[in-house]
Amino acid sequence: MTNKQKIALAPWVFTIGFFLLWEAACRLFGISSFVLPSPMQIGAAMWEYRSQLSFHSFHTLWMTFAGFVLAVVFGLLLGLALGSSKIVHAGTYPLLVGFNAIPKVAVVPILVIWFGVGWLPAVLTAFLISFFPIVVNVATGLATIEPEVEDVLKALGASKLDIMTKVGLPRSMPYFFGSLKVAITLAYVGSVIAEYNASSYGIGNLMARASADFNVPLLFAALIALAVLGVAMYAITAWVEKRMTGWAQRSGFAAG
Amino acid sequence: MGEAFIALDKVQHVYGGEGGVLAVEDLTLSVREGEFVAVVGPSGCGKSTLMKLATGLQFPRAGSVRVDGQAVSKPVKIAGMAFQNPTLLPWRTTLDNILLPLEIVEPHRSRLRREKAAYTEKAEALLASVGLGGFGPKFPWQLSGGMQQRASLCRALIHEPRLLMLDEPFGALDAFTREELWCVIRDLQAARKFTVILVTHDLREAVFLADKVFCMSARPGRIIAEREITLPRPRDLEVTYSPEFADIVHELRSHIKDARSGVH
Numbered sequence: 001m002t003n004k005q006k007i008a009l010a011p012w013v014f015t016i017g018f019f020l021l022w023e024a025a026c027r028l029f030g031i032s033s034f035v036l037p038s039p040m041q042i043g044a045a046m047w048e049y050r051s052q053l054s055f056h057s058f059h060t061l062w063m064t065f066a067g068f069v070l071a072v073v074f075g076l077l078l079g080l081a082l083g084s085s086k087i088v089h090a091g092t093y094p095l096l097v098g099f100n101a102i103p104k105v106a107v108v109p110i111l112v113i114w115f116g117v118g119w120l121p122a123v124l125t126a127f128l129i130s131f132f133p134i135v136v137n138v139a140t141g142l143a144t145i146e147p148e149v150e151d152v153l154k155a156l157g158a159s160k161l162d163i164m165t166k167v168g169l170p171r172s173m174p175y176f177f178g179s180l181k182v183a184i185t186l187a188y189v190g191s192v193i194a195e196y197n198a199s200s201y202g203i204g205n206l207m208a209r210a211s212a213d214f215n216v217p218l219l220f221a222a223l224i225a226l227a228v229l230g231v232a233m234y235a236i237t238a239w240v241e242k243r244m245t246g247w248a249q250r251s252g253f254a255a256g
Numbered sequence: 257m258g259e260a261f262i263a264l265d266k267v268q269h270v271y272g273g274e275g276g277v278l279a280v281e282d283l284t285l286s287v288r289e290g291e292f293v294a295v296v297g298p299s300g301c302g303k304s305t306l307m308k309l310a311t312g313l314q315f316p317r318a319g320s321v322r323v324d325g326q327a328v329s330k331p332v333k334i335a336g337m338a339f340q341n342p343t344l345l346p347w348r349t350t351l352d353n354i355l356l357p358l359e360i361v362e363p364h365r366s367r368l369r370r371e372k373a374a375y376t377e378k379a380e381a382l383l384a385s386v387g388l389g390g391f392g393p394k395f396p397w398q399l400s401g402g403m404q405q406r407a408s409l410c411r412a413l414i415h416e417p418r419l420l421m422l423d424e425p426f427g428a429l430d431a432f433t434r435e436e437l438w439c440v441i442r443d444l445q446a447a448r449k450f451t452v453i454l455v456t457h458d459l460r461e462a463v464f465l466a467d468k469v470f471c472m473s474a475r476p477g478r479i480i481a482e483r484e485i486t487l488p489r490p491r492d493l494e495v496t497y498s499p500e501f502a503d504i505v506h507e508l509r510s511h512i513k514d515a516r517s518g519v520h
Binding site for chain 2: 146148149151152153154155156157158162166167170171173245247248
């Protein structure tokens, strides 16, 4: 087997090995499913509760996606404002950092008071937790325009808008798409937290109820579902990033 | 001697408000239309400031800057620029990089979409004239440093500017590539007769290319010597090994030495 094949195979071997080890440990030490269910038991629980799991997963996905889209729109606009105006940047940055420092789980009770239990707190928590990296990255992208390029265009009589659309926006795209990977994961955390605390639907809510019932296998089944969804969303944004900003990841293209 | 195309008169420029750095002071020089002028001087002498003043990217604290008979109060729009760093945009192909000025400057801006084919043809011809024929669809990062710099020259010239500003454009290249590019710019200027202001550290480059060389003093920069280069054109690279050439370089070298030690 070549080294390349080994590297391609390694993730599968390690993942399957991890679950085998887990299964073996549970059987060997006779660990109760009430403490740590074995992968087989979790698999059984996933099958048993498949309709609930898929219904609530779908709900969580929706909340995450809605919050994420809000964060992208708002983050992009604010990032552009911060990146193109030094005054806006200096003025709003301390506020932004301070806001970002608040653990968002602490905001959920306020959102519940304002909007009641339901889908809105989940969407808003997902939004609030995920817009910050987008703002920072877009602003950074704009700030890295080479002064020479600006001079070339200004000497031709380019307006600020010209420079923004021809250079600033494309220049910040790799930063923007890079931040999406972080943002989608954060949005997901946000929606699950809000569901756990203040919703009647979603994986978070399912876990809160399973926990109250001491249904540990279902709790773990929900965890696995969360992990799978999280990886899938990350993979989709990573793929979009690669498609949109191939020029910034040039190593693979250079030979062409 | 005709009317000056570019005239700086007793210009003073300061960076950073009151008590800032005095970049140039009492800077006076004039350039005729179609002339190839080189500006040499010790590093930090305000050569790049001179470029920014002449293109209207910066405005003098005192004195006047006139380009094409008009006092400069905004970017002049008749200039193309190239720098030591090629600064091509990595997300655009070489061809699209070269077309960039046309997306800004009128009347091309409003025509570009309709007459894309004609403009593309023009850009490809320009690429071919600097030895980059067929490289249009490549991305800049697929080109060598010398090729990127050629493309950068094309971008500076595509809108047929009357003034070309070069800020040490060959500084980062190896000696052979640099000499090749000297010939490229020599031929382009001979064919199109645009005015050139070349800022450089390289005295041989200045003497080989220019009709006139200005020496600047250490900061605050001003002109301490002006030397007409009367070597006949067209000049071949061989001329750089002739005794006259060496004498001129030597003479300029002594001006720079004085400038650095502050004799002037």
